[in-house]
Amino acid sequence: MATIITLTTDFGTADGFVGAMKGVILSLAPQATVVDLTHDIPPHDVRAGTFALETAVPYFPPDCIHVVVVDPGVGSERAALLVATDRGRFLAPDNGVLTSVVDDDENATVYTLDRPEFWRPQVSATFHGRDVFAPVAAHLARGARPDTLGALRSGMVRLPWPQPLPCGDEIRGEVIHIDRFGNLITNLRLDDLGPEPERAHFRVRDTTITGITPHYAAGDGIMVLVNSSGRIEVALPSASAARTLQLGIGAEIRVTPT
Numbered sequence: 001m002a003t004i005i006t007l008t009t010d011f012g013t014a015d016g017f018v019g020a021m022k023g024v025i026l027s028l029a030p031q032a033t034v035v036d037l038t039h040d041i042p043p044h045d046v047r048a049g050t051f052a053l054e055t056a057v058p059y060f061p062p063d064c065i066h067v068v069v070v071d072p073g074v075g076s077e078r079a080a081l082l083v084a085t086d087r088g089r090f091l092a093p094d095n096g097v098l099t100s101v102v103d104d105d106e107n108a109t110v111y112t113l114d115r116p117e118f119w120r121p122q123v124s125a126t127f128h129g130r131d132v133f134a135p136v137a138a139h140l141a142r143g144a145r146p147d148t149l150g151a152l153r154s155g156m157v158r159l160p161w162p163q164p165l166p167c168g169d170e171i172r173g174e175v176i177h178i179d180r181f182g183n184l185i186t187n188l189r190l191d192d193l194g195p196e197p198e199r200a201h202f203r204v205r206d207t208t209i210t211g212i213t214p215h216y217a218a219g220d221g222i223m224v225l226v227n228s229s230g231r232i233e234v235a236l237p238s239a240s241a242a243r244t245l246q247l248g249i250g251a252e253i254r255v256t257p258t
Contacts, residue, residue, distance in 0.1 A: 002033045003141040004061065008052055009069040009129060010041035017127070021067070021134040024120065028138035037066075044072035046097050047159060047249075051177045051185075054100035055229050057088065066101075067129070067137050068092035075125035080113040080132050081156055084146045091133045091140075096159035104158075111150035118149055164192045171255040173232070178249060182240020186253050188232040194257025201256040204234055205245055 005025060011017040022034050037056050041049045049070035057066060071078075071093040079094040085101075085108045092098050102108050113132060116123070118139050123131040136149055164173045164187055173188040184204070193200045202209040202224050213223040216237050222245070227233045234241050234253065242248065 002031045003029070004033045004035055004064045005029075005137050005141060006035045006037045006056075006060065006064060006066045007039070007069075008037040008041065008049060008056075008066065009039045010043050010045065010049065011039050011069070011129075013039055017129065020127075020130045021069075024130055024134040025138045025141075028135060029141040032138065032141045041070050044070070046070050046072070046095050048177065049097045050100040050159060050161075053098070057101050060088065062087050064088045065137050065140050066090045066092075067133050068097050069129035069133060070097050071095065071128065074128050079153075080128060081153075082111040082113055082136065082140075082146055082150050083156065084109045084111075089140060089146065091137055093128070094157050096157045098156065099159040099161055102156070109146065110153050110156050111146055112153050113150045115149055118144070162187050164188050169256060171257065173253045173255065175234075175247060175249050175251045175253065178242045182236070182242040182244075183227070184234040184241050184245070184247060184251070184253075185227060185229075186232045186234070188253065188255065189230055190226055190232070193232070193255060196258055199258040201258070202234070203254040203256075204251070205247060207245060209234070 018039050025032055025034055038052050041052060066088050073095055081092055081094050083090040083098060083102055085106055090098055113136055118136050120131040120135055162174050164171050171192055173186045175184045176187050177185040190197050198212050207222055209222055209224045213219040213225045222236050222241060224234055236244055
C-alpha cells in the first residue's frame with residue numbers, strides 16, 4: 001500500500017512552491033500518496049501551524065509521514081528534525097511547530113537531519129521544504145529507517161502553549177485560534193468547566209454568555225459551543241464573532257462554573 005505523505009505549509013497556492021515539493025517527492029517515491037493538509041497558514045505563524053496539525057493529524061493512519069514547513073528561520077542555525085512517534089513520523093524545522101502533536105511524555109524519538117546524501121544535491125538557503133524535507137520524506141516512504149537519515153538528539157523546541165488558569169471562583173482561558181469563519185477557538189475544553197458545564201457563565205470582554213449551545217443553528221446571537229476538536233469556541237451564526245467582538249488571538253475568556 002502506498003505511503004501517505006501530508007504537506008502543511010504557509011506557502012499558499014499562488015506560487016509554485018508546493019508543486020516543487022510534490023515534484024521532488026514523486027520523483028523519488030512515485031508510489032507515495034501526497035495529501036495537502038493545508039497551505040493557508042498565515043506567513044511565518046508557527047502557532048497557527050501547530051494548531052492546524054492538532055485538528056487534522058489525529059485522523060490520519062499512524063504510519064503517515066507529515067511534512068510541516070512553517071519556517072521563518074530557514075537558512076539559520078535552527079535544526080531540521082525528524083520525529084518518530086506512535087502516531088506518525090514528522091519532518092519539520094525545530095521551531096515549536098510540532099508542539100501540539102508530540103507530547104512531552106510521548107514515546108517519541110527525535111533526530112537532526114544532518115545527512116546531506118539524502119537531500120537534493122543543491123540546497124537553497126531559502127527553500128529547505130523542497131531541498132531537505134521533501135527528499136527525506138520520499139526516502140522514508142521508500143523504507144529508509146529514521147536512524148539512517150539523521151543523528152539522535154535529546155529534544156526539540158516547544159511553544160509556550162497556554163493552559164487554562166484557575167483564579168478564585170473563575171477559570172481564565174484565552175483565544176488560541178480564529179478560524180476562517182471568525183469563530184474564537186479557546187484553550188478551554190469541556191472538562192475545564194466544572195461538573196455542570198451547560199450552566200457555566202462565560203465572559204468575553206463586555207459580553208456574558210450563559211450555557212453551551214449544542215450547534216450553530218440553535219442560537220441567534222453570540223454563543224459558546226464545543227467545536228469538532230473538543231475545544232470551547234465563541235461563535236456567531238453566519239457572521240464573524242472575532243470581528244463583532246473586536247477580539248484577536250490572546251483575548252481572555254473568563255468562565256464561572258456553577
